[in-house]
Each structure stands twice: as structure tokens, then as C-alpha cells.
Amino acid sequence: MTHKLLIPCVILALGLCAAQVAQGQLITNLQWRNSAYAGDPQVADEPLNLGQPIFIDRIDVGGRTTRFAVVPEFMVGLDYILMANNDRSSAGFELDITVSRSATIYVFIDNRVGDNNVDNPPNLSGSIMPWVAELGFTNTFEQVGIDEKNQGNIDRWSTIYKLDVPAGTVTLGQQNDGTSRNMYGVAVWAPSPLAHDPKPEDGAVDVPLTALLSWTPGADAVSHDLYFGTVLDDVNNANPANPLNVLVSENQDANTYDPEGLLEFDGTYYWRVDEVAANGTITKGAVWQFSVERTGSPIAPELIVATASSSQGGSGPENTINESGLNENDEHSTAASGMWQTAPGGEEPAWIQYAFDRPYKLHELKVWNYNADLEYIVGFGLKNVTIEYSLDGADWMTLGDVTFAQATSAADYTANTTVDFEGVTAQYVRLVVNSSYGPTGQHGLSEVRFLYVPTYPRQPEPASGATDVDTDVVLNWRAGREAASHDVYLSADEEEVLSGAALVDRVAENRYALSGLDLGASYYWKVGEVNEAEPVAIWEGEVWSFTTQDAYLVDGFETYTDNEEEGLAIWQTWIDGFGTTDNGAQVGHNQLPYAERNIVRQGAQSMPFYYNNSALPRSEAKRTFTTPQDWTRGGAATLMLSFQGSADNTAGQLYVKINDAKVVYDGDASDLSKSFWIPWPIDLAAVGTDLTNVQSLAIGVENGGNGALYFDAIALYRLAPEPAGAEVWIEAEAADTIATPMRIYDDRQDASGGAYIATFGDSSSGNPPDNGVATYTLRLDGGTYRIIGRVIAPSGNDDSFWVRLQGATTNTANHVSGWVQWSLENGENWHDVPVTSMDDDGATVLFTVQPGVYGLEIAFREDGALLDSWIITQELQ
Numbered sequence: 001m002t003h004k005l006l007i008p009c010v011i012l013a014l015g016l017c018a019a020q021v022a023q024g025q026l027i028t029n030l031q032w033r034n035s036a037y038a039g040d041p042q043v044a045d046e047p048l049n050l051g052q053p054i055f056i057d058r059i060d061v062g063g064r065t066t067r068f069a070v071v072p073e074f075m076v077g078l079d080y081i082l083m084a085n086n087d088r089s090s091a092g093f094e095l096d097i098t099v100s101r102s103a104t105i106y107v108f109i110d111n112r113v114g115d116n117n118v119d120n121p122p123n124l125s126g127s128i129m130p131w132v133a134e135l136g137f138t139n140t141f142e143q144v145g146i147d148e149k150n151q152g153n154i155d156r157w158s159t160i161y162k163l164d165v166p167a168g169t170v171t172l173g174q175q176n177d178g179t180s181r182n183m184y185g186v187a188v189w190a191p192s193p194l195a196h197d198p199k200p201e202d203g204a205v206d207v208p209l210t211a212l213l214s215w216t217p218g219a220d221a222v223s224h225d226l227y228f229g230t231v232l233d234d235v236n237n238a239n240p241a242n243p244l245n246v247l248v249s250e251n252q253d254a255n256t257y258d259p260e261g262l263l264e265f266d267g268t269y270y271w272r273v274d275e276v277a278a279n280g281t282i283t284k285g286a287v288w289q290f291s292v293e294r295t296g297s298p299i300a301p302e303l304i305v306a307t308a309s310s311s312q313g314g315s316g317p318e319n320t321i322n323e324s325g326l327n328e329n330d331e332h333s334t335a336a337s338g339m340w341q342t343a344p345g346g347e348e349p350a351w352i353q354y355a356f357d358r359p360y361k362l363h364e365l366k367v368w369n370y371n372a373d374l375e376y377i378v379g380f381g382l383k384n385v386t387i388e389y390s391l392d393g394a395d396w397m398t399l400g401d402v403t404f405a406q407a408t409s410a411a412d413y414t415a416n417t418t419v420d421f422e423g424v425t426a427q428y429v430r431l432v433v434n435s436s437y438g439p440t441g442q443h444g445l446s447e448v449r450f451l452y453v454p455t456y457p458r459q460p461e462p463a464s465g466a467t468d469v470d471t472d473v474v475l476n477w478r479a480g481r482e483a484a485s486h487d488v489y490l491s492a493d494e495e496e497v498l499s500g501a502a503l504v505d506r507v508a509e510n511r512y513a514l515s516g517l518d519l520g521a522s523y524y525w526k527v528g529e530v531n532e533a534e535p536v537a538i539w540e541g542e543v544w545s546f547t548t549q550d551a552y553l554v555d556g557f558e559t560y561t562d563n564e565e566e567g568l569a570i571w572q573t574w575i576d577g578f579g580t581t582d583n584g585a586q587v588g589h590n591q592l593p594y595a596e597r598n599i600v601r602q603g604a605q606s607m608p609f610y611y612n613n614s615a616l617p618r619s620e621a622k623r624t625f626t627t628p629q630d631w632t633r634g635g636a637a638t639l640m641l642s643f644q645g646s647a648d649n650t651a652g653q654l655y656v657k658i659n660d661a662k663v664v665y666d667g668d669a670s671d672l673s674k675s676f677w678i679p680w681p682i683d684l685a686a687v688g689t690d691l692t693n694v695q696s697l698a699i700g701v702e703n704g705g706n707g708a709l710y711f712d713a714i715a716l717y718r719l720a721p722e723p724a725g726a727e728v729w730i731e732a733e734a735a736d737t738i739a740t741p742m743r744i745y746d747d748r749q750d751a752s753g754g755a756y757i758a759t760f761g762d763s764s765s766g767n768p769p770d771n772g773v774a775t776y777t778l779r780l781d782g783g784t785y786r787i788i789g790r791v792i793a794p795s796g797n798d799d800s801f802w803v804r805l806q807g808a809t810t811n812t813a814n815h816v817s818g819w820v821q822w823s824l825e826n827g828e829n830w831h832d833v834p835v836t837s838m839d840d841d842g843a844t845v846l847f848t849v850q851p852g853v854y855g856l857e858i859a860f861r862e863d864g865a866l867l868d869s870w871i872i873t874q875e876l877q
Contacts, residue, residue, distance in 0.1 A: 026103060026190050027079050029169075031096035041083050041095060048080040048187050054146065055085040055183065069154045070145030075106065081186040088183040091176045095186070098169040101219075103190035105165055107137060107172065108144050108158040110182040120592045121159040121562075131173035137161040141561040141593075146182070151761070153740050153771070156182060191219035195255075195273035195285045202288040208478070209263050209292055213271060214256040218283060221275035223251040225282065228259060228271045235270040236287050251276060265295040296363030296451030303357040304450070310346030312442075315339055317352050320445050326368075331412045332446045336372045341380060341444040350433040350443045359391055360452040361536070362421035362429070369417065370444030371407035379438020381406050382445055386434060387419065389426035399424065406437050407446065415449070423453060425536050455480040457510070457527040457541040464544035471517040471548050471634045479510035480529035480539050487528035487538065488512045494524040497543050506530065519634035519718035520550045551715035552634060554697065555623065557605045562592045570595045570607060574621040574699075584612035585619035585700065601642045601677045601712035601736060609709045611701040613652055620700030622657075631658075631684060631691040636716040639682040641699075642777075644710045645672040652705025656682065657698040661689035668852055672701075672709065676806060676855025677736045677777050681721055721779075728778055728872040732757045732789075732858075735774040742772040742860055750830060752790065756868045759860035768802040768819045773859045776870070778805075782851035783874050786844065787835040790868040793824035798864025800824060803835050806855040808847040812840040820845055821861065830868055846876060 032040050046052060051067050053059045058066040066085070087093050097105065109132070114123025121139060124132055140162055145154040163170070175184050197216040200207045217224065227235045229246035238244040249257055263269065268291045275283045301321045308317035317340045319325070325338025332338070342350045370381035383406070387399040405416040429450070436443045459478035462469050479486065486509075491502035502524075505512065510527075517523065523546055529539040560570040570588045577583025588594035588608055595605040611619035631639070643654070649672050654665035663682050665671070671678050684691055699711060733744045733755040741762045746755045759772055785808075793799035803820045814820045814837050821838035822845075825831065835845045858867065 025100055027081070027097060027188055028100050029096070029098035030081065031098075032084075033094045033096070034092040035084070035087055035090060041081050044080045044082050047076075048078045049076055052080060053082065054185055056082040057085055064148075065150045067147045067150060068144055069147040069152075070143075072142045072144070072160070075144075075160075075187060075189075078106070078187040078189045081188070083183050083185060085183045088175050088181055089178065091174050093174055095172045096169050097172065097186070097188065099165065099167055099188060099190065101167045101190055101193065103165055103167075103188050105163045105170060105172075106140075106187045106189070107132070107161045107163075108185035108187075109161060109175070110177075110184070111143070111157045111159055113175070113177045113181050116180070117591075118157060119597075128177055129173065129175060132161060135163055135170070135172075137163045139563075141563050144185070148182075151741070152743075158182070158185065193218040193220055193275060193283045195221070195224065195275055198271075198273075198288045200290040202286075202290070204290040206293045207290045209265065211263065211290075211292075212256055212258050215273050217255050218275035218285075220277045220281075220283075222278050223253055223276045224255060225250050225274040225276060226252065226257050226271065227274070228257075228262065228269065230267065230269055232270050232287065232289075235272050238272075240282075263292050265292060267292045293454070294451070295453075297454050299356060299360060299450045299452055305355045306340075306352065307355075308340060308342070308352040309348075309350045310343040312341040312343050315341040315444070320352065320448050321354070323447065325371075326447060329412075330414055332368045332371050332407075332414070333411050334371055334373045334409060334413075336444075339370055339372070339444055339446045341370070342442050344442060346442075348441075351430055352433075352445065353428065353430040354448070354450070355393065356427050356450075359425050359427040359536070360450070361423050361425050361455050362389070363423065363451040363453050364421060365419040365429075366415040366449040366451070367404055367417035367419065367445070368413065368415045368447040369404050369407040371409060371413045371446045372444070373409055375407050375409045375437075377438070378440055378442075379406070379436055380440065380442055380444035381437045382431070382433055382443055383437050384434040386432040388430045388432065389421075389424055390428040390430075391426060393428045396428075396430070397424075401434070413446075415447075453481055455482060455529060455536070455539040457483075457486070457529055457539075460525075460544045462546045464546070466546045468549045469546045471519060472513075472515045473517070473546070473548075475512045475514060475525060477510055477527055477541075480541075482531050482534060483510075483529035483539075484531045484533070486510055486512075487530055487540075488525065489528070490514070490523060490525045492518075492521060492523055494543060494545070497524040497526055500540075517548050517634065519548055519552070519636060519716070521635075521718070522547045548634070550719075551640070551717045552636065554629075554639070554714040554716060555607075556603050556713060556715075557595060557607050557711075558603045560595050560605065562594055574607060574623050576621045577616075577619060582616060583618060583620055584614075584616040585621045586610040586612075587621045596710055599644055599710045601644070601710075603712070606644075606710045606712035609699065609711055610707075611652065611709065612706050613701065613704050614706060618700050618702040619652075620657075620698050620702075622696055622698040624696045625694065629694045631694045631716055634716070635718040636691075637684055638717040638720045639684055639714070640679060640717055640721070641682075641714040642677045642679050642712050643672075644677045645674055646708055647673055647675060649673040649707025649709070650705045652701040653703040654680075654709075655700050655702065657696070657700070658684075658687050658691075659689040659693075659695055660698075661687050663687055671853060672705070672707065674806065674853070674855065676775055676857075677712070678853045679721065679777060679779075681717075683720070684716075726781065726783070726874040728780070728870075730776055730778075730870040730872075731755070732774070732867045732869050735776050738774045739771050742774050742858075745866075748866075752830075752869045756792075756866050757858075758866045759863050762860060762863050764802070764859065765800070765861055768804075768815070768817050768859050768861075773857050776856040778854045778856055778872060780849050780851065780854055780872070782849060784846050784848045784876065785872050785874055786846060786876055787856070788832050788871040788873065789822075789824075789835065790830050790870075791824050791833050792828060792830055792866040792868075793826050793833075794828050794864060795826060798862045799826055800838070800861040801865060801867065802857075802859040802861050803845075804857045805847045805849070806857070807852075808849045808854065810837075810848070811846045812837040812843050814839050814845075819859070824865060832871075 054066045114128045140160045142160045146156040148155040195215045199214045226249040227246045228248045234244040273285045306317035325333045388396045390396045457477045461476040489502045496502040561568040574587045576585040576587040596608045651669040731753045
């Protein structure tokens with residue numbers, strides 16, 4: 001079972017969470033009264049999260065700590081009260097919770113309370129926990145999942161109720177439904193009174209000189225006092241009575257501030273925002289820090305190639321740019337192996353040359369001279385040097401003659417010569433040696449670092465290589481310094497962008513809004529930074545790329561709740577046949593939850609659809625869109641929906657209607673009785689309706705039949721799914737569904753796709769398990785197949801799985817359940833093993849199918865076996 005907006009069920013190590021700090025003494029007192037249990041409730045040391053212990057009497061008791069296994073996202077990080085589970089049988093207790101400011105109290109009540117139904121919310125009618133309604137708690141229709149036995153499984157669900165309370169004390173009563181129910185849990189939340197979420201982020205570096213400061217206001221703020229300066233103590237200690245020259249704005253309304261004129265290159269700054277309430281109370285904020293971009297940025301060593309007139313063996317020119325000999329403090333060692341040294345009798349005048357990956361506007365050169373132990377005697381270090389530069393490596397210009405300071409022959413030697421390049425543009429720099437500090441005729445250098453003015457565009461958003469990018473994306477980038485405008489190039493053809501043929505616009509700002517991009521397409525873009533008043537009029541950046549989202553979601557069924565009062569129940573959007581005489585459809589279960597939370601294709605919910613055509617012509621549910629949709633946007637060409645049936649279903653004709661234009665399911669009628677997810681791609685080009693103005697979508701079954709179907713993941717795609725073939729390859733972690741204790745793991749870099757599936761600590765060697773199953777949907781073109789898995793089976797105690805291909809016939813005798821007991825060849829590295837049957841002397845299983853859609857399942861048998869990927873192939877040898 002899964003639930004909407006939930007974090008994946010993974011037990012995490014507990015760690016300090018910033019959200020708890022932001023709560024700031026929210027819960028100031030807890031008082032447990034009339035309790036038979038000796039222990040008092042307490043605020044948990046860690047905020048609410050996955051893996052958090054629930055009860056103070058269930059922490060590491062026999063290794064079976066009760067923990068949270070599923071927590072809604074909006075509750076992660078809240079203050080949580082550890083309760084006493086034994087008090088569920090003590091009817092007289094009360095819990096006083098005192099909060100320092102207005103807050104929301106959340107109570108988690110075992111779904112079994114009142115009626116012992118694990119799926120429905122608790123039944124609090126009559127004398128069962130009457131205080132919940134009396135205090136005004138309301139049902140959020142969200143749930144938490146509980147791992148009672150600390151085995152990685154969800155054993156219980158609790159429904160979350162909430163109550164907004166003012167500062168002060170609220171009294172919660174008993175959970176009085178006997179010993180078979182869990183004690184309720186309590187979490188408390190209030191908006192932080194502090195300014196938070198600073199921009200730039202605390203500790204940020206390379207912040208633009210033009211940065212704007214902003215923050216999220218505290219809960220009660222009506223204005224803000226802003227402190228800003230370069231001295232930490234001053235910013236921390238200042239107040240309105242003693243501003244220390246750092247109170248730059250007092251009682252301002254906006255939660256932004258422009259420090260224009262206050263920032264300088266290479267500067268480090270501190271700032272603090274105090275929140276002022278309506279009554280004049282000031283809440284002191286935290287001190288944040290950021291550093292402004294450097295005047296010059298270093299050219300990365302890997303972007304430079306060094307050559308020289310000559311070099312001593314092992315002391316080549318590359319040592320002057322590869323940071324060999326430098327420590328984290330930029331101190332150079334005295335080891336000659338980390339330096340450049342010319343060969344005896346080498347070419348004169350000696351020279352060393354640097355070629356960059358592209359032209360740069362050069363700011364400075366930092367020099368570490370030759371620094372061997374006896375440098376003060378042998379004097380290999382360069383003394384008088386002529387510096388030359390070039391754009392093409394053929395035509396050279398002279399920057400000037402420079403004297404390099406001699407090194408210290410000490411292990412803490414730092415650069416002691418800086419050459420001002422005065423902003424010249426060059427791709428090549430050559431140092432010509434006129435003299436050194438000694439008479440030997442040999443010359444040497446330890447390290448150089450070139451700093452440049454960042455004139456190129458950088459830091460693209462979306463990041464280069466990004467996937468799942470919106471088709472209406474806004475491109476952003478960090479503008480090159482001195483850019484007056486920006487040329488934007490974009491194309492699906494990388495060569496067009498590289499050559500400059502794909503110029504789409506020249507813009508004044510470093511952003512560009514795109515619309516109408518294709519779904520599932522790759523695009524290339526670059527920016528040319530333009531300033532025609534400079535010697536280099538356009539600095540063209542590198543080519544970046546991104547790939548757009550595969551699909552537009554029409555309905556994923558995740559947003560529906562059981563809140564009928566707000567119109568959020570699934571059947572209030574998908575209108576069925578309830579109350580009619582010609583429509584046998586029912587959307588949603590009869591009891592809560594209305595949406596399906598066990599049989600799910602993706603996300604956390606699917607739509608249950610009951611059809612009954614025994615005496616009626618059809619069963620149909622229809623969704624009318626509030627705003628008509630354009631189903632041609634992004635080049636959409638395929639409507640995809642997934643459905644799953646049940647073996648008890650009787651056949652009818654499945655169909656959809658798009659604006660009343662009917663499309664019938666073209667697969668086998670028996671697909672409605674298959675209990676695995678079947679994808680149904682619909683070619684939109686064949687639908688006779690205005691796809692730019694889709695107002696409704698209906699799903700139905702006609703021509704007889706009864707049963708229940710589940711629908712999920714209705715989406716629009718540009719690229720239709722690949723047709724069936726003689727061979728199908730699947731990543732194991734790409735299953736339609738994976739039920740615990742089977743899980744995805746990503747701790748092996750040698751796994752294909754970076755992940756695999758496995759179970760640890762569980763076994764099911766006698767019969768296939770009810771849980772721990774991974775399922776895959778296959779579209780096969782018919783014939784006989786072998787199934788091969790890429791596996792690791794470390795030993796004889798962890799070398800088997802259960803496998804089943806629903807609807808296939810096999811050449812082997814298999815387990816009475818219909819599953820295949822698959823024994824793996826042992827090996828601690830990934831290796832390919834065909835599925836064989838332990839019930840048929842290890843014979844290779846051949847699966848024969850008709851053309852169509854099939855469900856492949858794998859379940860754990862012995863724990864510790866790993867599965868990386870599948871190959872389903874008609875190559876039988």
C-alpha cells in the first residue's frame with residue numbers, strides 16, 4: 001500500500017534536521033496525567049522523519065523498535081512527541097501540550113480504532129475518543145505508515161487529524177479502544193518566527209557583484225531590520241540602540257535589499273535580518289555569510305597545455321600547471337619532481353609556453369619560482385623574463401619584461417610574483433627566459449596560475465545534460481562580465497549551434513523564455529556575450545544541452561483525497577453511472593479510501609473502475625476538463641494509459657472517448673482479466689476530433705462483461721512505445737511495481753544503470769511469497785523465449801528466485817503454484833544465468849506465448865541474491 005505525497009519507504013539513519021532548529025522552543029511543556037505508565041512522554045531528540053522511533057517504550061526492545069516507515073512530505077521535520085504505547089489500555093490519562101506560539105497539532109490515530117478496519121480511517125463515533133471531535137480536530141485524509149516490527153515493512157496505518165491552537169496549553173484525552181490498537185502519536189508545527197531561506201544562501205561563494213539579498217519573512221513579521229557588513233562580530237552584536245555602522249535598513253517593508261555600492265570583488269560579507277512584530281517585538285535573526293566573485297578566476301589546469309624549449313627527465317613543463325607540489329594552502333614543496341627544469345645545454349633562450357582551450361581576457365599571473373632545497377645556491381629560478389601573448393600561436397605581442405622574485409627553498413613557499421596582464425585577450429602565453437638567479441645555465445619554475453576575467457557565459461539553467469525539462473522552459477545563465485547584451489542560439493541540431501547558424505535572438509537580460517518545444521527531444525544551446533565597445537565584441541560560450549520531459553500528465557490520480565466536502569473525491573471528477581439507468585460504471589471503492597492504494601502503476605494511487613453490463617448497455621466514467629486542453633502541444637502523438645484487471649472479470653469491449661470520439665481497445669479481450677499493468681497506446685492522429693480543444697475524456701466498457709479495472713498514468717507522448725521484438729532488455733529496477741521486502745539498491749557502481757534489486761533478511765523457499773514481488777509488463781510478438789538474468793549469487797544460501805511469466809506455457813515441470821523455482825549459479829560478480837526449473841532437474845525454461853502483453857514477476861526465495869537486469873530473447877541457445 002502506498003499513499004499520495006509520501007516519501008519512499010526507506011529506513012534512514014537519524015540525523016539532525018534544520019527544521020527542528022527553526023521550531024525554536026515551540027513545545028515548552030508536556031504534562032502526562034492519570035497515567036499508569038511510569039515513563040513520561042517526551043519531545044523526540046530528532047524531528048519527525050522516516051525511521052523515527054514512535055514510542056518511548058518501543059526503542060530497541062528485542063530488536064523490534066517501532067518506527068515510521070511512511071511520512072507525508074509536509075510533516076517531515078516537525079517536532080514529534082514520543083508517547084507510551086502501553087497507555088492505550090489506560091482509559092484515564094490526559095496529555096497537556098504547551099506551545100509558545102500559535103501552532104498546529106497533528107494526531108495520528110490507528111486506522112483500526114473503532115472498527116478494526118486497517119484501510120479506512122478510524123471510527124470515532126460514540127464513546128471512542130470523543131475529545132477528537134470536541135476539540136475540533138479535522139481529518140486531513142493523509143496517513144502515516146508504521147513499521148511495528150522493525151523489519152522494513154508497513155504493518156499499520158494511522159490517519160492524521162489536525163487542530164490549529166493559539167499559544168498556551170491544550171489537553172488531549174485517551175485512546176480508549178482497548179489493547180489491540182496502537183497509542184496515538186502527536187506532532188506539532190508552527191511557522192518559524194525567524195527570517196529564513198536567505199538568498200544568497202548561507203556560505204555561498206562566487207556571488208555576483210550585482211546580487212540582490214532576499215529572505216523568507218518570519219511568521220509574525222510586519223517589518224525587518226537589516227544588518228550588513230564585513231565584520232562578523234559587528235553584524236552579530238549590533239542593535240537599533242547600538243547600530244555599529246552595520247544597520248543599513250530599519251523597519252523596511254520588503255523582504256529584499258539591494259546592496260548596490262556595498263559589494264566589492266573578492267569580499268566576504270555578513271548579514272542578519274531581525275523580524276519586527278506588530279507590537280514592536282524584535283526577533284533576532286541568524287547571521288549569514290557569503291563571498292563575492294573574484295576579480296579574476298583561475299583557468300582550470302586541465303584546460304591548459306604546457307610545452308617548453310627543453311626539460312630534464314621527470315621535470316617537464318606540465319608540472320607548472322598540474323598543481324604537483326602544492327598543498328591545500330597553496331604552499332609549494334621543495335621536491336624537484338613537482339617542478340619544471342630545463343635540460344643541461346638546452347636551447348637558449350629557454351622558454352615555456354601555455355596554450356589555453358580558448359581565448360581569455362587575462363587578469364593576472366601568479367608565479368611560484370623554482371623552489372628546490374638548494375635554490376639559494378644553484379639559482380635555477382627565473383629572474384628576468386619577457387612575457388609574450390598571442391591569439392593564434394603565430395602572431396605574438398609583448399606584454400613586457402618582468403623580474404620574478406626568487407623562491408625561499410622552504411616547504412611553506414607561496415607565490416611571490418604577480419604579473420598584471422591588464423585585460424589583454426590571449427589563447428597563448430610564452431615566458432622567454434632572459435636570465436636566472438644562478439650561473440649554471442639551467443632554468444626552472446615550480447607553478448603558475450592564470451587568472452582571467454569571466455567574460456564567457458556560465459552556470460546554465462537548466463544544467464547542461466539535464467533531463468525531464470519542461471517544454472516551456474526559461475533558459476537562464478550567469479552572464480559574462482561586461483556583457484551589454486546576449487545572443488541566444490538554440491537547435492535540435494548540435495552542429496547548427498556550434499557553427500552559429502542557429503541564432504534565435506539577441507536579448508538584453510541573461511534569460512530567454514522558450515515555448516512549444518517537443519516532448520522527449522534533445523536541444524542544444526549556447527550564448528554569445530556581446531559588447532561591441534570591447535576589443536572582443538562577442539564572447540561565445542560552450543554548447544549546453546537538455547532533454548525535455550517525455551510526457552504531459554493528463555491524470556495520474558494522485559491529487560484525489562477522500563474529502564467530499566471540498567469536492568476532492570475521485571468520483572467527483574470522474575463522473576460515473578451512479579443514479580442513472582443506462583450506465584453501469586462506478587468509480588472509487590464503496591468505502592474509504594475511494595482511490596486504490598494497493599494496485600498502483602506509478603505514484604501512490606490509481607482509479608478503481610467497476611463495470612456491470614449485465615442489464616445495461618455500457619459502463620462509462622467521464623472527466624470534463626475545467627479548461628480545455630491542447631493535446632497537440634509538444635508534438636504529442638500518443639495518448640497512453642495503463643490498466644489492470646482481475647481473473648474474475650468477464651470480457652467486454654474497453655474504449656475511450658476523446659470529445660466523444662470513440663477509440664476501442666485493439667488488444668485481446670482477455671487482457672481485461674489479466675492482473676498486471678497493460679499499457680494502451682492510442683494513436684491520436686486516428687482520432688476524429690479537435691485535439692487542440694479537448695474538453696473531456698471518458699473511459700468505458702460495453703458489449704457485456706462485469707468486473708473491476710484499475711486505471712493509472714494517463715499521459716500524452718510524442719514518441720510511441722517501441723513495437724514488440726524478438727528480444728526485450730529491462731533494467732531490474734525499472735519494474736512497474738516493487739513490493740517490500742524486495743527493494744532497489746544503488747550501492748554498486750558495477751550495476752547496469754547504477755542499481756539492482758534484492759531482498760536481505762527474508763526467505764521464502766517453500767512457496768512463493770505474497771509480498772516481495774517485482775512486476776514488469778512485456779509486449780511480445782509471439783513465439784518461444786528464454787529469460788536470462790544478470791545476477792550475483794554469493795553462496796549456496798543466497799542463490800535463488802521465484803519467476804513467473806503470466807499467460808505463458810513452459811516446457812518444464814514447475815512448482816505446483818505455477819511459479820518457477822530458479823536456482824542461480826554462484827558467483828560474487830555479475831554474470832548471466834538463464835531461468836531454469838529446480839522442479840525439473842535444472843532444465844532451462846522455455847516460455848511460449850501468443851503475440852500480446854504479458855506480466856513478468858520475480859519474487860525472493862533466498863535472501864542475498866541480486867538481480868541487475870533481464871533479457872527476454874528468442875535465441876534459445
